Amino acid sequence: MMRAYSAHIDRYGYVMKEEDQTGVDDGYETCSIGSAPASAVEEEEERDVRMLAHLLGGIEVDMPRDFDAIFENMPEWIDPVKLKRGQRFALDYYFGVSFSEVVSLYVLFALSKNGLETLIRTNRSNTPYRAYRRYYETSEIVRTWLETDILEPGTEGYENLRKVFRMHRQIRDDKFRNPSKYETAQRSPGTTDGRCSYLLPDLRKDFVRVPPGCVEMFAHTEQHDLNSFSQCYLAITQFGFFGLALVYPEWFGIHNCSRRDMEDFVHLWRTIGYFMGLSDEYNFGRGTLDEVIDRSRWLVRAMVKPKFRDLTTKWEHMSRCVADGLRMYMPSSMPFDTSFCYLCDVFDLDVTNFKKTIGFWQQVSVWWTRFFMKYLMRFDCVRRTMNMYVFGCLKRATVEFNDETVQARLKDKVFDYCS
Known part of the structure; x- marks a missing residue:
C-alpha cells in the first residue's frame, strides 16, 4: 500500500509534512542555464572554483590518529533521535539505497586516480572474486551501522566503526612509510592492466561532449598528493554512500519521502563521516538539507561528469570487478554495462555510441529498471519485497x-578480462 500525505512538494521533490512547512523559504530563484546571461555563467564558474578550492583544502588536512579521542569528543550536533530515524529510513529503502551505493563506486573510481591506485594496491578487489568478498563484507558492516546503536560502545555497529577507521589509518600509514609502492600500482595480468576494455572507445566518443569543468584544477593538485585518506578524499567517499540517493531519489526507488526523512538520512551519514575522521568543515553532510543537496549537485555537475572524459582501462576493469563480484551473491543484479548505462541516464548524459555497443536487450533492461524504480517502487509492497530479496541474498552469502566448496566454485569462475 502506498503512503499518502496531504502535503506540499518542495523544490527538490520531497514531501513537506506539516512540521516541515513552517518558515521554509529556500531563497533560490530558478533560471534556464541554456539562456543564462554571461554574468550568470561567470558567477557559476567562480562558484565552482570557490567550492572546489574549499574541497581541495582538505587535501592538506590528514585524518585523525585516535578513534577513541573522536568518540570521546562527539560534537553537540549529533542527535541520537535523528540518527535512529535515519537508520530506520535507510533500512526501509535498503534496496534502492544499496543500488545507489553500488553505482556510486563507478563515480568514486573516476573521481580520484590516487584513490583508485590505492584500492588496486590493497589487492582486495581487483578480481571479481576478491571484489565479491570485499563488498560483501562492506555491506555487512554497513548493515550493522543501520541495525545497531553506533553511539553505544561494545555494539556491533560501534566496533565496526572502530574497525574501518583503524583499517583506513593502517593503509594511510603504510602508504606514507612506503610511498614508492603506491606511485603506480604494481601490475599483474588481468588485475590492473584492464586489458579487455570493451567500452572505453565508445564512452570516450560520447563523453568528449561533456564540458571539462574543474577537473584540471583537481588533477593538478592530485599529482602532488599521496594521501588517499585526507579530508578531501574522505568527503568524496562519504558522498558515495548517500549523495545519489539524495539528489536522484526516484531513480533509486525512493518515493513519498518527507524533508525530515531525508534530513535524518543525511544526519546518519554525517555522523558516520564524523567517526571516520571527517572534521565538520569538510563533512559532506554539514549544513541544511538544501545546502547538502546543492553541494551534491555541484559535485556531480562540476566534478563527476567532467571526470568521465578521462576514464581509464583500470577504471573499467575495477568497475567490472564490482559488478561481477556483486552478482556472485546477488545473481539478479545488473551487469556492469547495464548498470553504468543506467547511471549515465541518471546523470542525463548522451551516450548514444555506448548504447549501440551494449545492444538492444541491455537497453531494454535499462528501460525496465528505470520504469521499475520510478513507478513500481512507489508501492510499499514492492519496496518491501525487494528489501527482503536483498536481505535474503546477504543471509545466504553469510x-x-x-563454505570451502562454494568459495572454490566462485573463485574458479572465468572472466575474460581476468585471464
Whole structure:
C-alpha cells in the first residue's frame, strides 16, 4: 500500500509534512542555464572554483590518529533521535539505497586516480572474486551501522566503526612509510592492466561532449598528493554512500519521502563521516538539507561528469570487478554495462555510441529498471519485497562465505578480462 500525505512538494521533490512547512523559504530563484546571461555563467564558474578550492583544502588536512579521542569528543550536533530515524529510513529503502551505493563506486573510481591506485594496491578487489568478498563484507558492516546503536560502545555497529577507521589509518600509514609502492600500482595480468576494455572507445566518443569543468584544477593538485585518506578524499567517499540517493531519489526507488526523512538520512551519514575522521568543515553532510543537496549537485555537475572524459582501462576493469563480484551473491543484479548505462541516464548524459555497443536487450533492461524504480517502487509492497530479496541474498552469502566448496566454485569462475 502506498503512503499518502496531504502535503506540499518542495523544490527538490520531497514531501513537506506539516512540521516541515513552517518558515521554509529556500531563497533560490530558478533560471534556464541554456539562456543564462554571461554574468550568470561567470558567477557559476567562480562558484565552482570557490567550492572546489574549499574541497581541495582538505587535501592538506590528514585524518585523525585516535578513534577513541573522536568518540570521546562527539560534537553537540549529533542527535541520537535523528540518527535512529535515519537508520530506520535507510533500512526501509535498503534496496534502492544499496543500488545507489553500488553505482556510486563507478563515480568514486573516476573521481580520484590516487584513490583508485590505492584500492588496486590493497589487492582486495581487483578480481571479481576478491571484489565479491570485499563488498560483501562492506555491506555487512554497513548493515550493522543501520541495525545497531553506533553511539553505544561494545555494539556491533560501534566496533565496526572502530574497525574501518583503524583499517583506513593502517593503509594511510603504510602508504606514507612506503610511498614508492603506491606511485603506480604494481601490475599483474588481468588485475590492473584492464586489458579487455570493451567500452572505453565508445564512452570516450560520447563523453568528449561533456564540458571539462574543474577537473584540471583537481588533477593538478592530485599529482602532488599521496594521501588517499585526507579530508578531501574522505568527503568524496562519504558522498558515495548517500549523495545519489539524495539528489536522484526516484531513480533509486525512493518515493513519498518527507524533508525530515531525508534530513535524518543525511544526519546518519554525517555522523558516520564524523567517526571516520571527517572534521565538520569538510563533512559532506554539514549544513541544511538544501545546502547538502546543492553541494551534491555541484559535485556531480562540476566534478563527476567532467571526470568521465578521462576514464581509464583500470577504471573499467575495477568497475567490472564490482559488478561481477556483486552478482556472485546477488545473481539478479545488473551487469556492469547495464548498470553504468543506467547511471549515465541518471546523470542525463548522451551516450548514444555506448548504447549501440551494449545492444538492444541491455537497453531494454535499462528501460525496465528505470520504469521499475520510478513507478513500481512507489508501492510499499514492492519496496518491501525487494528489501527482503536483498536481505535474503546477504543471509545466504553469510552461510556461503565460509563454505570451502562454494568459495572454490566462485573463485574458479572465468572472466575474460581476468585471464
